[in-house]
Amino acid sequence: MSLAQHIQDAWNKQASWLIVLRPLSWLYRLGFNLNKSLYKSGIKTVYKAPVPVMVIGNITVGGSGKTPLLIQLVKHLQQHNIRVGVISRGYGGQGPFPALVNRLSEPDTVGDEPALIVQSTSVPMAVGPNRQASIELLLQSHTLDLIISDDGLQHWALDRQIEWIVLDQNRGLGNERLLPEGYLREPKARLSHSTVIYHTKAKAAQVSNNMHLQIGLPYLLNKNLDSVLFDREKYFNAVVGIGFPERFYQTLSQIGVIQYQAHEFPDHHDYEISDLTFDNQDAIITTEKDAVKFKALLSQNPNFNIPIWVVPVEAVLSSDCYELLKQQLQQVGIQFF
Known part of the structure; x- marks a missing residue:
């Protein structure tokens, strides 16, 4: 730790x-x-x-x-x-900044939260530590x-x-x-x-x-495993890299997932495929914020066949x-x- x-x-x-x-x-x-x-x-x-x-x-x-x-x-x-448009610091992103965010933007470049926001809303968005530069870049291409x-x-x-x-x-x-x-x-x-x-x-x-946060049905991130069904009674590897991991564990309890091994990472963690590789073959369960980073890992590692379940929440x-x-x-x- x-x-x-x-x-x-x-x-x-x-x-x-x-x-x-x-x-x-x-x-x-x-x-x-x-x-x-x-x-x-x-x-x-x-x-x-x-x-x-x-x-x-x-x-x-x-x-x-x-x-x-x-x-x-x-x-x-x-x-x-x-x-409406959105700006963000782009924590976890490597830039270059300022940068416009679109649905295909990589979390490693623009940050995990901006990637999630745009994938969820398609809102015009720019990121970077200089908020003025981000706003000016955003207004160059959008009337807001x-x-x-x-x-x-x-x-x-x-x-x-x-x-x-x-x-x-x-x-x-x-x-x-x-x-x-x-x-x-x-x-x-x-x-x-x-x-x-x-x-x-x-x-x-x-x-x-x-x-309050309303919990949705877990969905499978692996497109090649679409025949796998969610079973809340199975044992999971709970992978979480958010500021307050305890909230995710409370969410798991609410949906009836009580058997899991917690694997905590720092907020905005830059995941590698080794972070998702464990001694067991139990399915992974994670947050939407973490999942935006896992998508790129799955595309880079097509032979990774451990199911990754994502728990969506809506405010x-x-x-x-x-x-x-x-x-x-x-x-x-x-x-x-």
């Missing part, structure tokens, strides 16, 4: 030894506040895009359900004839009403008109400490300055702006979320049709 995975595990368990990292958290806070003040004071330049920008992010390290939420919002906007920034909540160089923060109620804020003692990117007070979408286990009446948003979105877009001049 890598150092990063050890720390991730300690965060999830709120291990007491993390207190030794508190001096580093103080340095992180100092650097974070200094950088933010340089943008707020105008010493550093803030880019204002020619169309409204909506940022969807989180204040925690690791998964919060942000990508399924973004995919669902894009589909909703497309259904209402709003011309709105740009959604996938993550970038702490990217102060980008002006934004709408901010949504996804907060996983199951995971919470841990020990409420900043990096690296805890997994907060910003103090929890940040939640009072943006729209918070609460990711709950199921429909929740206690908070109006909420979402289900409360009606209040959609009503709030409509109001916020109207405030920046975007009308629903």
